Amino acid sequence: MSENLTQPLGETLPGAVLAAPVTDSTGAVLLPAGLSLTAAHLESLQRRGIDMLIVCPPEDPEALARQHVKIRERVMYLFRHTADEPGSQALLHAVLAFRQASGK
C-alpha cells in the first residue's frame, strides 16, 4: 500500500483526501482526516496560514476507473426517465463530472 504524502498546500488540488487532520498552532482541528478537499477548503487553509498537508496517495488508476463506471451507472439510473429531456442536460453532465471527481 502506498504511503501518505506530505505536500505543500499550493500543490494540492481539489479532490485530494486528507490522510491526517489539519490543525492550527494550538492543536485545534480545522479539518478532519478523510475529508475530500474542495477549492473553498484550500482557500480557507491558505487564509489561516497552513502551508503543508498530509494527503492520501492518488488512487490506483484501475480502481478509479471502476469507481467512475459505478458512479456513471448510478447517475444514469437516477436519470433513467429524464436523461433525454432538455431541462435535465446541464445538471446530468455537471453531476456526473462532480460525482466522479469527488468519488461520492
Add this chain to the structure above:
Amino acid sequence: MKPPSLDEMIGHVQKLPAMPAVAIEVLQSMAGADIDIGTLARHISQDQVITARVLRVANSPFYGLQSRIGSIHDAIVVVGLSAIRSLVLAASVMSGLPTGRCPGFSQKRFWRHVLGTAVAAQALASPLKRPPEVLFLAGLLHDIGRLAMMVLYPEHFTTVLAAAAAQDCRLEDAERSHFGFDHSEVSAALAQRWNFPADIIDALAWHHRPALGMPGGLAGIIHYADGIAHALDLDQNGESPSQMPSLDQDTVSALGLGWDSLNAVLAETRARFDSYETLLG
C-alpha cells in the same frame, strides 16, 4: 377503500401539531420583527435537543472554527444569525413533527432528502442573488405534505408506494393517480396553517410545476434544488430506486446557471450537507 378528498385531507392537516414556539419566534425574527438577539438565544437554549443539534453543526468542519462553540449566543455571534436561524428551524421542524408507520416509507430518507433540498436551495441563493434563509426553509418544507399524507393516511399511502414501485413512476404521479392531488398541495396547506410567508407557500405549491407559480417566485429554485438533491443521492447512499424529477426547461433556462456556477453549487451543497446531516440526530 375510498381515498380522502383534498378538502378532507386539509381538514385532517389541521389536527397536526402547530410549529414549535421557538420556530415561530425564529420565523418572526426572519420577517423583520424587532427581536433581541440575547432573548432569542435564551429561548432557543431552553430546548436542549435543538440546542445540541445546532451546536453540533456549528462545531463541524464546514465552519472550520478555531475554538469550540458552547452556546447558542456564541454560535449566533461567530457563525451568524442567518445560519443559526436556519439550523434552529431545521432542528425544530425535524423534532417537532409527528412520526408515523407506513411500510416502505423511510422517514430517515425523507428527512435526508428535504434537508438536501434545503441545502441545495441555500447554495443556489448566492449565484441567483436570492435570500438564503427563505430558500432553505422552502426546501426544508417542500415535501412536508407527503409526511402528513403518510402520517394521516398510512394505508392509502402504502398503496401509493406500492404503485410507484410497480410502475417505476415518480411518487407524486402515484399520489395524483390515487388521491387526485399530490403532496405539494398538502404542503402548501400546512404552510398556510403555520402562517408562513406567501412566497414560501407558493414555492411549496408549485415546486413540481414551477411555471404556474408566481412570477419571480421561489418555486423554480426549489424545483431545481429538489433535482440537485436527487442527483447527488443525498437521501441515502446510492442503493434506492430513486429517480430524477422531470426538470422544466424554461425554468432551468431562466435560472441562467453557467457550468462554473453549477459546479460551485454542487460542491457547496455536498460540503454543507455533510455537516448539516448531523441535525438528523
